[in-house]
Amino acid sequence: MTRTAFVFPGQGSECAGMGRELLARRPQLADTYFRAADDLLGIPLARICRDGSDRDLEDPVVAQPAVFLTSLAALEVLRGEGLEPYAVAGHSLGEYMALVAAGVLEWTDALWLVRLRSELVATVGDxxxxxxxxxxxxxxxxxxxxxxxxxxxxxxxxxxxxxxxxxxxxxxxxxxxxxxxxxxxxxxxxxxxxxxxxGPFHSSLLREAEAEFTETLIATAFRDPELPLVSSVTGGRIETAAEAVVALRGQLTRPVRWTEAVATLAASGADRYVEVGPGRVLGGLVRRILPDARVHTTRTAAPSVGAVPDAPSDTVV
Structure with a gap:
């Protein structure tokens, strides 16, 4: 029996027009997610994800919500085709999408946290x-x-x-x-x-930002995961809502442990990995961690899962 893990990419996977094909094939996604996100954040994410340039994505305060939304739309398409994950994990920013996929966070709450996180990090970086x-x-x-x-x-x-x-x-x-x-x-x-x-993501320079971010985390509704959820902060499973809060708080200052997270997915029984979101960076990392793994990607908007060829040695943060 195949057990499929969905993995969600972080910043570094963004690219111009990354949501164009998704929105062309599934125009209802524009109203369901993209325009709702525009209203929530005051950023024209629908336009940027469909027609934006690389320059539009230079600011992480824009790029990170855009990657999150494109991943969310790709997840919706996969689920509409009847493909559900056995387990989920996300790399840095992607952990917010993993929490949504596991039923821990509402997507609007997760998007708001992504925006706040990127703003806090950018402020410290400046x-x-x-x-x-x-x-x-x-x-x-x-x-x-x-x-x-x-x-x-x-x-x-x-x-x-x-x-x-x-x-x-x-x-x-x-x-x-x-x-x-x-x-x-x-x-x-x-x-x-x-x-x-x-900004100085995942470093001790962000300790001063932890307090403000923690206040928002505490005010946000978290639920226990509905399926196996692996954290890139600890490399291990998240079992409860409280553990999810602790993981997101620690994510500001603690390093990403992606090799451990993928090993935990494999140890849990996952034998197929689908990168859900823009690009194919994360698929390449999984392939190098687990050379014999079956790795697939939604690429930049494919309506179904396609095989990953030899993936480029790109990086995500």
């Missing part, structure tokens, strides 16, 4: 001058050591912000320290790719 980068080819232990050395050399913060797959790790922090680490990592033989994150 104040401290932040940067984010993906390091490919170094072990986590070596990267932790380089973070410590860069922090000592610059008196600035740089930390491991995410474990995307065994040989790809994201770092986040203040720009000077990230630059120092980038040079050190390249000298050690690693490839480094600067990321356009819009």
């Amino acid at each position: 104040r401290v001058g932040s940067a984010t980068a993906a390091v490919i080819g170094l072990s986590r232990r070596d990267l932790v050591r380089l973070c410590a050395e860069s922090r000592a050399a610059t008196d600035q913060v740089v930390e491991v912000a995410g474990d995307n797959e065994p040989r790809q790790t994201v770092v986040s922090g203040e720009a000077g320290a990230v630059s120092h680490l980038t040079e050190a990592a390249r000298a050690a033989g690693a490839r480094v790719r600067p990321l356009r994150a819009g």
